[in-house]
Structures are given as C-alpha cells and as structure tokens.
Amino acid sequence: MRGSILNFSAENARGIITASDSKRYEFDAGEWKESIAPFRGQPVDFEVNENGMAVGVYLSLDETSPGGQSKKEISKGWQKRFSLVEKAGGPKLKEARNLPFGERCSVSFSFLAFFFGPIYYLIKGMWRKxxxxxxxxxxxxxxxxxxLGLFNLPSEIISSFVIPMIFATRAVPDYYKKVVEGKDDWL
Structure with missing residues (x-):
C-alpha cells in the first residue's frame, strides 16, 4: 500500500501514515526500514498487518514530495536535515535548543546561504523568499x-553581516517548507 508520513514521534517511537485508501495507520519505529529518520510528507510503501498496523515501511522513491520534487532528487544530506527539522519541532525550530550542538547548527545555519544569499535561494527555487x-x-x-550613526559607532562591519545572517539562518527551514510541505510563499 502507498501513503505518506503524517507524523512521527522519536520520543514515542511511533508514527502515523495517511494511506492512499484515505485511512490512517500507525507504525512502530522498528517497522521503519530506512537509514534516515522518517519525517512529515515522505511518501512510503507499506503493508498492513492483522491488527491494522503498518509494517515494513519503506520510502517510495518513485513518488514526488508535496513540493513537486522527486524523492530521488533529494540528497541523503537534505533528507537527514529534514529529519532534524522534524526533530526540532518543524520549520519554526521550536525544539532546536534540545538538539545536540552539531545537529542544532545543521538545521539553524547554512554556510552556503551565508556566502551566496539570494543566489543560493534562486538555485534552490525559492525566488519569492x-x-x-x-x-x-x-x-x-x-x-x-x-x-549606529546617531551614536557615532562604526557600522560597516556589523551591517555587512546582517543580510548574510538572515539568509543563513532561514535557508534550511525555508527549503524544508518548500520541499516537504510544498509551501513556496513570500515569507
């Protein structure tokens, strides 16, 4: 059967799949057969056991995400970041402070977006943002x-980091919203 991940809780080691038959099926983390953690919006293939639970849950690589991008086109690195965004509480990163330092940096800062800003966004197809x-x-x-001019403070160094920091701190959540949630809005 085919469907997509509706929710997955790492704390409870359980998830919910919305299936093509319009029903919802729960699954245990042990039934997830992929190396990356499940996250909202992933298309999956699975079986249903006699108890109505999803078993043998695999990524469905021939489907597209809600953002229209083929799952084959999403690199393992981005899939891992998307998994961390889910772990951090979604694109608003409400729970990011609970992540280890390296994972928190991975979801809250993009070096490529820092150095290339708007060009990075254009390459990722997020021209509105x-x-x-x-x-x-x-x-x-x-x-x-x-x-800063009112107080006669030097502003050149500080103001030169404002725009790069905005792009760097928004890149991962914005790309998550585009690919996983299918949202490509202005803000």
Missing part, C-alpha cells in the same frame, strides 16, 4: 546604519 529576505535585510541595514 529571496526577494522578500533581501528587502527585509536592506531595511534592517538602513535602520542599523541610522541608529
């Missing part, structure tokens, strides 16, 4: 320059 974040960044730089 690139325009929005660039606009927000420019307004923030103007305000920061004005405020």
């Amino acid at each position: 690139a325009i929005t974040l660039l606009g927000i960044g420019l307004v923030a730089v103007i305000v920061l320059e004005f405020v």
Whole structure:
C-alpha cells in the first residue's frame, strides 16, 4: 500500500501514515526500514498487518514530495536535515535548543546561504523568499546604519553581516517548507 508520513514521534517511537485508501495507520519505529529518520510528507510503501498496523515501511522513491520534487532528487544530506527539522519541532525550530550542538547548527545555519544569499535561494527555487529576505535585510541595514550613526559607532562591519545572517539562518527551514510541505510563499 502507498501513503505518506503524517507524523512521527522519536520520543514515542511511533508514527502515523495517511494511506492512499484515505485511512490512517500507525507504525512502530522498528517497522521503519530506512537509514534516515522518517519525517512529515515522505511518501512510503507499506503493508498492513492483522491488527491494522503498518509494517515494513519503506520510502517510495518513485513518488514526488508535496513540493513537486522527486524523492530521488533529494540528497541523503537534505533528507537527514529534514529529519532534524522534524526533530526540532518543524520549520519554526521550536525544539532546536534540545538538539545536540552539531545537529542544532545543521538545521539553524547554512554556510552556503551565508556566502551566496539570494543566489543560493534562486538555485534552490525559492525566488519569492529571496526577494522578500533581501528587502527585509536592506531595511534592517538602513535602520542599523541610522541608529549606529546617531551614536557615532562604526557600522560597516556589523551591517555587512546582517543580510548574510538572515539568509543563513532561514535557508534550511525555508527549503524544508518548500520541499516537504510544498509551501513556496513570500515569507
């Protein structure tokens, strides 16, 4: 049977699949047969046992994500990051502080987005967000320059990091929303 992951809780070691027959099936973490953790939106193939539980749950590689990207096109690295975003409480990263330092850095900062900003977003197909974040960044730089100028403080070094930091800290959650949730909005 085919479906997609609706929810997965690492704490409870259980998940829920919405199946193609419009029913929901629970599964235990032991039935997940992939090397990466399950996360919301992943298309899966599975069987149903006599108790109505999903068993033998595998990624369905011939399907596309809600964002329209083929699962074959999503690298293992991004799949791992998406799994960490789920573990961190979704794209708002509400539970990120509970992650180990390395995992927290992986979901909350992108070096490529820091160095390439809007170009990185354009390559990832998030042009709306690139325009929005660039606009927000420019307004923030103007305000920061004005405020620091009032106090005769040097602003060149500080303001040169504002726009890169905005892109770097938003890249992973924004790409998660695009690929996993299928949301490609302006903010």
